[in-house]
Amino acid sequence: MTTFLFFLPFLLVYTVFAVYAERKVSAFIQDRLGPMEAGYYGIAQTVADLLKLLQKEDIVPAAADRKLFLAAPIVIFTVVFAGFAVLPLTSGYAGSTAEVGVFYLLAIISLDVIGILMAGWGSNSKYALFGALRAVAQIISYEIPLGLSILCVVMISQTLDLQEISFQQGIWIHDKPTYPGLLQENYLFGLKALGIETTHIGGILTWNIFRMPLFFIAFIIFFIASLAECNRAPFDLPEAESELIGGFHTEYSGFRWALIMLSEYGMMLLVSFLGAILFLGSWNTPLPNMGVVKLAEWTSGSPGSVAGHLWGGFWLISKALILVLVQMWIRWTYPRLRVDQLMALCWKYLIPASLILLLLSGVWRLLMI
């Protein structure tokens, strides 16, 4: 229920500003100004675009498979939106508190493929079909490095509960929901042998990316795979507008097209949230306690308190939005990959690397206890 109350409006507002940000980021990278006319500095451009989209005719091609065609955008959006259900937002609010949150998230993200295939196949258009086929091949392939890099985190954290993973990465490690056999202390780089306990220092030092330094590579693999999962450039082959017009959503117009766009930006946000939760300390502050200067405690309230909610929400959402910005930065920097390059990158580089990382994570875990 809280997902509906918070994430649905948040997603809508975020999409409006993300589209605006995307256009501005691309403009600045290309030495342009971007939208400038609607509202101050073009701020109302996306709102105007949305109003236009909602007024447009909902066209269903005569040769399309009507049922599939009409249902596909709803399936895509539902799937993406369902992913938000298990995301913890603050230390006191953990979404649906599913103990298998990570597993659920991976499963629900993969369902996206069905919606895309429905859209592409149902359109009965060669462009849409090509786009859908590429999307399916791409998403299924990149599920493997994505899953393996997430598995590394699960191995270190010893849990599939996203809120539990969040608690482990900060100073509130003792306030977490208790499962037997989990760590109660954090050490620098996760190595107990070093003897430097960071449990009460917190901050960036207890983030997963610091608890296990090799997670930097795992995070990059996760990030690359997540880009491919949301069909973002440089992995936007399914929508390649220069070759396939719009890819799987070529035939869509009006509100249904807006829905597909909404779920695309929703997917970006979802994987950014997931990346922030798994690797970048979730809702924990990046500032560590240093002696009497208790920055970590000052910048994060105790779990359950109002301050805890506000700080937690602030840190997690800013981390996720920064990751979204990085996605945009990458999109407007790199050219699109060729199909064979896409598959080579996945199967020859990312999967072997993530397999090795998985092995190393297991070894690291042994050093942590």
Next chain:
Amino acid sequence: MNTYWLNIKYAVSSLYTGLKLSFRHILEANESRKPIGMADTTYFQQQTGIVTLQYPHQSIAVPDNGRYRLHNEIDDCIVCDKCAKICPVNCIEIEPIRAVEEIGKTSDGTSKRIYAAKFDIDMGKCCFCGLCTTVCPTECLTMTKAYDFSEYDVADHNYAFAEMTPLEILEKKQKLEVFAREKEAKAAALKANAPKEDTPGAGIPKPSFKPKLNVRPVAKPLNIEEKPADDAKAMALEIMRKKNDAANRSAQAKPVFRPLIKSTETPPSIDQEEKKEEKDPVPAPSKPIFRPRPMMKKPKDEGEAEK
């Protein structure tokens, strides 16, 4: 195996370079290049920053020799028609009315003797060559710096510079007519009077030619304008006539062959027979060529009947 690691190394370094490059542009985006033209000495010193020129709000200054929308200062125009004649695309349309006397002076002291009933420039046709401005003797026709004059209706591309009202035009035309009639009457009177007054022919032509000389400079532009136009028309007409003749000939040629077809099936009429004999010295080879035609018709009819 070696290329594998080299690939990774190259990919990482090139991706890093790319990200650095685009990030530098994001940082540089906090300043915009100034809207200055190439003529400015500092133009090439602006290497970074946003290049967008927000056109309706900003614009680059037009150089002094820019050739954009035409403007005619009608008060200075002597309606000499040179611009209309030099125009390669015929976008200037002038309707002159000769005045009976000098009607004023332009700002450079040239006397005006012709009214401009119509001075239209169709900027939709204009090719912006600027020839009209160079031939203009009083420099009343100039190219301005205005380049943003798009319109919703193509007819709005026509700019009318003449300021005369229809009533004025009518008035001036009537005046000219009256003047011409009077002159004719005078000339007739002179002719009629001449044999009565004097028998020697030396004295008569002189006074009769003199008024003509006075009128001529006024009338000249008119004559010059009309003559070539007439010549051109005549030429065009002749060409058209020739073409038509050719067309007619070919058109005639066709019906000549048609009777042939019919003649194979139905008894030809006398007229057709005659024509055939007249213009077809070699009917033999044409027969097999044209035979298929009636054949073509038949299946068509059958097809229609089936339908």
